[in-house]
Amino acid sequence: MTTQADNTRSGNLAPVARVRVAKRSLRHDLRGVKIVLHRELLRFVYDRTRMISQLVQPVLWLVVMGTGLSALVISGGGGGQVDMRTFMFPGVIAMSVMFTGMFSAASIVWDREFGFLREMLVAPIGRSAIVVGKVLGGALVATSQGIVIVALAGLANVPYNPLMIIELVLLMFVGAFTVTAFGVVLAARIKQMQSFFGIMQMAMMPMMFLSGALFPLSALPTWLSFLTRINPLTYAVDPLRQVVFRHLDVPPALLARFNPGVTWFGWQVPIGMEIVLVAVLGAGLLAVGIWEFRRTD
Amino acid sequence: MTSDGARAPAVAATGLAKCYGAIEAVKGIDFEVRPGEVFGFLGPNGAGKTTTISMLCTLVKPTGGGATVAGHDVLTDSDEVRRNIGLVFQDPTVDAYLTAEQNLRFHGELYGLDKAVMKDRITQVLEMVDLADRRGGKVETFSGGMKRRLEIARGLLHSPRVLFLDEPTVGLDPQTRAAIWGYINQLRETEDITIFLTTHYMEEAENCDRIAIIDHGEIVVLDTPEALKASVGKDRVQIATGDDEAAIVALQSTFGIEAGMHEGAVTFAVPSGEEFVPKLFAGLRVPIRSVHVARPSLDDVFLSYTGSTIRDAEAGAMDWARQMMRR
Numbered sequence: 001m002t003t004q005a006d007n008t009r010s011g012n013l014a015p016v017a018r019v020r021v022a023k024r025s026l027r028h029d030l031r032g033v034k035i036v037l038h039r040e041l042l043r044f045v046y047d048r049t050r051m052i053s054q055l056v057q058p059v060l061w062l063v064v065m066g067t068g069l070s071a072l073v074i075s076g077g078g079g080g081q082v083d084m085r086t087f088m089f090p091g092v093i094a095m096s097v098m099f100t101g102m103f104s105a106a107s108i109v110w111d112r113e114f115g116f117l118r119e120m121l122v123a124p125i126g127r128s129a130i131v132v133g134k135v136l137g138g139a140l141v142a143t144s145q146g147i148v149i150v151a152l153a154g155l156a157n158v159p160y161n162p163l164m165i166i167e168l169v170l171l172m173f174v175g176a177f178t179v180t181a182f183g184v185v186l187a188a189r190i191k192q193m194q195s196f197f198g199i200m201q202m203a204m205m206p207m208m209f210l211s212g213a214l215f216p217l218s219a220l221p222t223w224l225s226f227l228t229r230i231n232p233l234t235y236a237v238d239p240l241r242q243v244v245f246r247h248l249d250v251p252p253a254l255l256a257r258f259n260p261g262v263t264w265f266g267w268q269v270p271i272g273m274e275i276v277l278v279a280v281l282g283a284g285l286l287a288v289g290i291w292e293f294r295r296t297d
Numbered sequence: 298m299t300s301d302g303a304r305a306p307a308v309a310a311t312g313l314a315k316c317y318g319a320i321e322a323v324k325g326i327d328f329e330v331r332p333g334e335v336f337g338f339l340g341p342n343g344a345g346k347t348t349t350i351s352m353l354c355t356l357v358k359p360t361g362g363g364a365t366v367a368g369h370d371v372l373t374d375s376d377e378v379r380r381n382i383g384l385v386f387q388d389p390t391v392d393a394y395l396t397a398e399q400n401l402r403f404h405g406e407l408y409g410l411d412k413a414v415m416k417d418r419i420t421q422v423l424e425m426v427d428l429a430d431r432r433g434g435k436v437e438t439f440s441g442g443m444k445r446r447l448e449i450a451r452g453l454l455h456s457p458r459v460l461f462l463d464e465p466t467v468g469l470d471p472q473t474r475a476a477i478w479g480y481i482n483q484l485r486e487t488e489d490i491t492i493f494l495t496t497h498y499m500e501e502a503e504n505c506d507r508i509a510i511i512d513h514g515e516i517v518v519l520d521t522p523e524a525l526k527a528s529v530g531k532d533r534v535q536i537a538t539g540d541d542e543a544a545i546v547a548l549q550s551t552f553g554i555e556a557g558m559h560e561g562a563v564t565f566a567v568p569s570g571e572e573f574v575p576k577l578f579a580g581l582r583v584p585i586r587s588v589h590v591a592r593p594s595l596d597d598v599f600l601s602y603t604g605s606t607i608r609d610a611e612a613g614a615m616d617w618a619r620q621m622m623r624r
Contacts, residue, residue, distance in 0.1 A: 018456040018489075019418050021380040022409025035406035043394050115390035119451075122354055123407040124379035 021124060029129040036120070036133025037140070040104060044141045051145070054103065058096040058149050061214075062088060062156060082250060082258045089156035090240035091213030093149045093168065094175060098208070098233065100145040101176045102200050104138025105183020109196045127293040131184060135286055138180035139173055146172040164247045168240060174275060175236035178282030185285050188292035207233045212241070218260035229264065232281055235274040238262050242271050305368050307332045307459050307491035308353060312362030315348050322348040324514040325362055330459075330493055335485055337505035338495040339595070341607050345514040346495035347387060350463050353493070354384050367458040380408075383457030387464045389444045393437035397428055397447050400436060401454055408455040422450035426480060442473035449480060453488075460484070462494040466501060478504055497607060499595040508595075510602055517602045522595060529593040529601050532570030535562040536577070539584040551580050562589070 022028045044051065066085030111117040120130050150168055153160055186203070190196045208214070210224075211233035220228065228234050238261060245259040262269045308330035315323045323345040330336040338346045351357035353366055355375040364371045367381035391400050398419060405415045423429040426446035436444060445465065452460055462481075466474040478501070484490055494505070502508045502522060509519040518525065538544040544563050548556045556565035567573045570590035578585065599607050 019410050019414050019454075021455045023380075024376050028409040031409055032407055035403055039392070039395070039403055042399065043392075046394050114393070115386060115388050116392050118356065118386060119390045119404070120407065122356055122379060122382075122384055123404075124376050125407055125409075 024124060024126070029126050032123070032125040032129035033133040033136065036130055037137035040107070040134065040137025040141055043107070044104075044144075050103070054096070054100055054145060055148060057099070058092045059152070061095065062092045062149075062152065066092075066156065082254050083157050085156040086158055086244075086248065087216070087241075087258050088214065089153065089158050090244045091211070091237055093146050093172065093240055094211065094213050094233065094237045095208055096149045097142045097146040097172050097176045098179045098204065098236075100142035101138050101179035102183045102204065104141050105134070105180050105187050106193065106196050106200070107138075108134060108184060108187040109190050109193050112191060113193055121293075128290045131286065131290045131293050135177060135180045135184055135289070138183070139177040142176035142180065143169065143173045146176070158244055159247060161247045164243055167243045171236075171239050171243065171275070174279050174282070175240075178232070178236065178278050178285065181282050181285035181289055184289040185292065188289060207231055210234070211237045212262075213237050216258055216260055217262060218257065229262065232278065234262060235269075235277045238269075239271045239274050304332045306330055306365075307334075308336070308364065308366050308493060310349075310353070310362065310364040313349065313352060313359055313364050314361030315345075315352060315357065316360045321514055323352070323359075326511070326514075326516045328509055328516060328519055330491060331507075332458075332491050333485070333489070334506040335481065335492045335494070335504065337502045337508040338493070338511055339497065339499070339502045339508050339599070339607075340495075340511035341497055344511045346511060347463055349511070350384075350461050350493070350495060353378075354382060354461055355379060381458045383452035383455065383460040385445075385448045385452040385460070385462045385465055387467065389441075389448065391436050391444055391447055391451070394435070396433050396435055397423065397439075398432040400447065401451055404451050404454050410455060418454060418456075422453050425453070425483070426450045427476075442469050442476075445469060445473070445477065446480075449477065453484070456488070457490065459491045459493060462492065464495055464497070466496070466498065474501075499599070499607065502595050510599060512603045518598075525598045526593045526595065529597050530568055531566035532568070532573075532593065533564065533566055533591040534570050534573065534577075535560070535564045535589040535591075537562050537586040539586065544581065544583040544585075547581050547583055552576075 022031075062085055066083075066088045069088075070084040108117065111120070121127070147169060150165055150172075158164075183200070186199060187196060190199065210228045210231040212228060213233075217225070217228050217234070217238075241259055242261065245255065250258070262274065306329040309328075311327050312325045313323060313327075314321070314325040326349070338349065340346055348357065352359045353364055353371060355371050355378050359372070366378045369377035369381065371378050392403070395403070401419045401422070402415070405419065410418070419432075420429065423432050426449055428443065428446055428450065431439070431443070436447065439447065449462075449465070452462075465481075466477050469477070481492060481494075481504070485492065496502055505522065507519065507521050508525070510517045510525075518528075520528070536544065541558065541563050545556045545558075548554045548563070548565060554565050554567065556563050558564065570592075574588055574590065577588070596607070
């Protein structure tokens with residue numbers, strides 16, 4: 001025991017005896033963002049089961065639902081055919097990114113339940129750094145999960161075009177960012193994992209069904225058409241589909257049927273505007289998330 | 298360890314209060330913690346200890362009064378307070394998915410430590426809590442005691458001026474409890490640090506330089522353990538004699554002391570047991586085989602200031618919680 005104490009004491013003689021805590025500064029906050037983000041990635045890499053389980057659902061949609069529906073859908077006129085799997089491919093990417101992003105946000109609830117959130121909240125660092133780190137980390141994790149789905153393009157008869165892949169990755173990141181920010185806003189007030197998953201299901205299912213991920217948004221009844229237009233996810237799914245179909249050789253008639261884009265009272269919403277819409281929404285949600293975490297108690 | 302009057306108090310609270318709705322968790326308490334001392338908050342569960350720590354650590358906003366920690370106001374200067382404190386929570390807050398070292402690195406980055414010294418400091422704190430050989434191990438494989446030791450290492454990583462320990466030994470085996478007190482005692486020798494801890498273990502409160510007994514959100518009394526025990530007054534003396542009944546009679550007639558039989562020995566209470574023993578030998582005409590003098594314990598102190606033992610108080614708190622649940 002004495003030798004041990006002596007060792008420690010001699011260790012204390014080294015210049016590291018007292019370290020200094022950095023003053024609050026932008027640089028310090030950025031370091032905080034980086035380490036919170038880094039932890040998200042580490043946890044994702046360590047959690048293999050999560051990675052695999054979140055891959056099962058999209059693959060089921062793509063391979064089973066897509067193939068099953070292909071037999072039913074009679075592609076309307078024009079000679080060619082659009083594989084249902086090809087149509088669903090961008091939708092499945094969006095779903096995968098969305099679920100992974102929400103799961104990442106759920107880690108805030110997890111951290112609260114298991115105490116780690118307090119370790120972060122008591123650090124001499126801005127709450128904004130913690131929230132930004134979480135959202136960026138979640139968005140990166142969701143994007144990487146999306147990339148795995150993109151790698152399955154061959155299953156959906158989508159060509160591996162490098163430009164398309166780059167565009168998809170960028171679009172996925174914007175969508176993932178917004179979804180994770182949305183999840184963080186939800187997670188900020190929720191104390192238990194159980195209730196978070198309940199609320200997540202409640203929010204995600206309608207958004208998914210009304211997003212055009214699973215069926216084209218053309219020729220819908222007015223009420224349904226209206227609901228799809230006010231669903232933010234619609235504007236994350238549509239650009240993905242536009243990008244995929246741009247790299248396919250599909251007759252115009254089929255294109256109009258399967259890739260109608262989004263219209264507001266007959267006006268075609270440009271893809272750039274859709275992206276800006278999603279990004280602005282994401283920034284707004286991030287701001288709300290930061291505001292929620294700044295309130296103590 | 299030593300009180301230094303010239304230095305500002307490490308912690309000072311004035312009228313510090315916290316209400317949750319109609320419930321007053323902390324009812325306006327005043328106290329000062331001197332730099333370098335080990336200061337204990339002793340009280341049953343639900344007495345307001347954790348709420349007080351949370352307010353001092355800027356995690357909970359007081360609803361009345363205020364406090365300074367390391368000279369900084371917890372309300373207006375929370376950033377500076379956070380830079381100067383270390384915190385070990387009652388329940389584990391380490392990330393079980395990461396390794397011990399990754400947990401510490403995360404902490405060091407959050408506190409913006411200089412990268413050049415961070416690695417050495419991590420080694421140093423891990424060595425202190427005897428976890429250096431497990432630095433690469435995932436925390437989920439750690440025992441409860443190891444997790445708590447890792448938390449202590451983490452709380453110390455950034456060289457805080459004040460270390461808050463909320464029930465640092467609760468739920469741990471006696472060996473680990475002893476080890477943790479070993480670290481605390483070692484810290485007070487090697488580092489320039491003030492330690493503020495809460496406990497509901499009487500025997501642990503004995504290790505503190507000064508303790509405040511807190512009950513129902515109020516500080517009942519604050520002093521050194523010795524002074525508190527002295528304030529209770531009487532020591533307990535037990536003697537084994539050749540003729541117990543004669544001894545009891547003789548104690549009554551010679552010293553005017555009421556004695557009784559407890560645990561197979563003649564037992565009585567006197568203000569200063571050690572000084573009484575010589576008089577006992579001189580005055581008692583009955584042969585004495587052995588003498589046992591016991592100082593009042595903190596249990597006696599708690600009882601005399603709050604009117605109940607700490608275990609009764611905890612049972613009461615549980616009943617109250619159960620009643621609240623039923624509503």
